[in-house]
Structure formats: C-alpha cells, structure tokens
Amino acid sequence: MSRRRIGFWYRLAAVIAKPPLVVLFKRDWRGMEHIPADGGFITAVNHNSHIDPFSYAHYQYNTGRVPRFLAKDGLFKGGFVAKVMKGTGQIPVYRETTNALDAFRAAVDAIERGECVAFYPEGTLTRDPDMWPMTAKSGAARVALKTKCPVIPVAQWGANLALPPYSKKPAFFPRKTLQVKAGAPVDLSRFYDKEPTPDVLREVTETIMAAITELLEEVRGEKAPDTPYDPRRARLEQRRKADRGTARGSAESTSEDSK
8 A cells, every 4th residue: 555545534534633632642652664664464453542543543644554443344334434434444344254254354355455454452442450461362363364464563552541441531631641652563474384273373363462562561661461361261260259159158048047
C-alpha cells in the first residue's frame, strides 16, 4: 500500500479525532522507523483502555500507513456505520464460519493487497490486575503463518490512566501522556514450514505476546510477571474456591444438624 492512499473517510475521521487527542493528551511516540514503508503487514497491539485504539491509530496515522482494524462482520451489513467501516477500510471478522482461518479471510486478503491489519491478540481489554498483556487468542498467529508477512509488535500505555479498563469515568486532567512504541518485526521464520497445529499456534502467539510485553516493560520501566495472566485459569480457580466454600458450608451445616 502506498503511503498516499489513506482515503477520504480515514482523513475525515482523523480531522474529527485528532484535535481532542492533541488537546487532552501529551505524546511519547517511539519506534516509527519499524513501521514498513511498503507491503502488507500486521501490527500486534496490547489493549488496556476503550480509548487506546484512538491513541494507537493517531500514532500510526502519522507514519503514513493507516491501520485497518478487525471488527465483527455485522457492522458491515448496512446503514451509516457500515458505510464508515467500509470507507475507512476496516476488516470484517466472520465469526459464524466453522473454519478458524476463514474467519480472518478478509484480513489475509487485505495483507495480500499491501494493507496493514491491526490485531489486538488478547481479543478484549486485559484483565490482568496490573494491566500487563494477558494470554492471547491465535488469530494474529494464523494470519501471520498464512501470509508470512512482517509482524510488528506495538506497546501502548497512558490511555488506561485516563480511562481504566471497564471504567466509564474518564479522568483527562491532569493531562496524561500517550506512550506508543513499535518494535522490530517478530522473527517467526522458524514456524513457516510447520503445520499450524494448536501447539504451533500457541507458540507463535506466545512469541508475539512476549515481544509486546518486552516493549511494554521498556515503556513502563517495570518488569512484567513471569507468567501472563490467564482469564480462563483465573475463572477456574474462582470456581474451585466457590465449590470448596460451598462444600465447607455444607459440611458445617451437617455437623451442626447432627448435634
């Protein structure tokens, strides 16, 4: 994709979104030299605030390579929202398909046309208590292995200080600094000749997330946990604790009844 092909709708969105971002936030942008000048590629970005897509989009827009975000295909089926989504080149995800890679066929097509496709590998806002990246889904890994395109890790921090995950009360003042840092492409070449088995996809995903986490450590000046937060494991542990509590309460009740 040429740096000049941003398009009317994306430029309109930038005209609307950039002024409040400039007024409300300071910026600390690094690593723009890692964004490819030409050709299709993936950016893999951590997600810790409902407003961080604007922060990241602002950063990458200024590189001349606009990101195409993934969104559920229902948003592309009619009305003004569909017009905007199509006009800005966003990418539908076909969740109803039974084939995992087919769900991302539009993303593969976009990369092969020379576009940048932005993935939030975690699939949702992080649930890590300290807002480190958590375990991720395999979509970015699947598309990366299919296309063999560059995968650029991106870490961001600061939007979450203005609007924490799952919060509805922003705190814009004092002004926060939106920190965004892109890194060198993740080397996935050792996986290209392998079958995309669940184990391979998990290893590719962990490799991508490790690169994002390392960048975020640099941005935050802190060390991330050795093991990423796993929401499935956390839910299972909560259930086990609840079951143990129920069993203990039942046993105590039985003991009292027998007296």
